[in-house]
Amino acid sequence: xxxxxxxxxxxxxxxxxxxxxxxxxxxxxxxxxxxxxxxxxxxxxxxxxxxxxxxxxxxxxxxxxxxxxxxxxxxxxxxxxxxxxxxxxxxxxxxxxxxxxxxxxxxxxxxxxxx
Amino acid sequence: xxxxxxxxxxxxxxxxxxxxxxxxxxxxxxxxxxxxxxxxxxxxxxxxxxxxxxxxxxxxxxxxxxxxxxxxxxxxxxxxxxxxxxxxxxxxxxxxxxxxxxxxxxxxxxxx
Numbered sequence: 001x002x003x004x005x006x007x008x009x010x011x012x013x014x015x016x017x018x019x020x021x022x023x024x025x026x027x028x029x030x031x032x033x034x035x036x037x038x039x040x041x042x043x044x045x046x047x048x049x050x051x052x053x054x055x056x057x058x059x060x061x062x063x064x065x066x067x068x069x070x071x072x073x074x075x076x077x078x079x080x081x082x083x084x085x086x087x088x089x090x091x092x093x094x095x096x097x098x099x100x101x102x103x104x105x106x107x108x109x110x111x112x113x114x115x
Numbered sequence: 116x117x118x119x120x121x122x123x124x125x126x127x128x129x130x131x132x133x134x135x136x137x138x139x140x141x142x143x144x145x146x147x148x149x150x151x152x153x154x155x156x157x158x159x160x161x162x163x164x165x166x167x168x169x170x171x172x173x174x175x176x177x178x179x180x181x182x183x184x185x186x187x188x189x190x191x192x193x194x195x196x197x198x199x200x201x202x203x204x205x206x207x208x209x210x211x212x213x214x215x216x217x218x219x220x221x222x223x224x225x226x227x
Contacts, residue, residue: 001161042202043159043217092158103149106158 002027004107006093012113013083020079021110023093028073031096033104034066038089046091049076083114119203119218126224133190135221137203140184148179148186151202153220159202163188198225 003026013019023032032049047068048056055068070076080087090111094104120138127133139148147166151159163170165177165186176189190197200220 004158042219045217094158101147101164103161103164105161108156108158111156 001105002095006107006110008110010111014115015084017083018079018081020077021091023076025074025095029095029097032076033094034078035092036089085114088114118216119205121203121218121221124222127193128226129194130192133193135188135201138185139205142183142205146205149204150188153200193225195225
């Protein structure tokens with residue numbers, strides 16, 4: 001399966017600032033996704049990162065708060081904008097290769113704490 | 116959207132076989148069933164996926180009855196390192212209608 005690298009692995013940020021998280025894959029992938037996982041909780045899909053076009057956001061998530069880029073088939077970024085303590089969470093990148101019935105594979109996430 | 120129900124937690128002992136059952140009563144025709152394992156401070160790791168009957172790989176087996184309203188992940192001869200959270204997912208993998216809901220997962224604790 002693809003090797004997925006996320007940067008940074010963790011960060012502590014001030015309220016009101018923004019942070020961009022990078023996701024790099026070692027091979028071209030069909031789909032890339034961004035998830036949020038609050039401590040001790042399950043995963044919530046934020047959006048699907050579409051190559052060459054605007055991301056597709058899930059209910060409750062908007063582009064102004066979580067802008068996403070995907071310039072090519074191996075790289076995507078998620079920005080958490082104007083952060084507040086409620087944004088403290090783990091942010092995970094996942095990818096899917098090939099056919100539609102293939103499973104997703106995940107990076108190890110970015111642990112974000114907002115002071 | 117097909118939602119899943121799993122036990123919140125389970126305990127077992129090293130060397131035992133562990134079966135975790137997931138209920139998905141409103142699974143749709145196009146839905147696959149996928150199981151993931153997650154250790155603390157790591158992303159979920161794919162374990163196994165199936166559509167019907169039985170699927171087996173080097174780490175687990177997945178049993179799916181004919182009505183597909185439930186599935187059972189079977190871990191043979193568990194070890195302490197199998198302590199993790201296990202997620203059952205049901206979803207339509209078609210890109211144009213991509214939807215996945217992650218349930219609460221099952222926290223599996225293996226004791227020596």
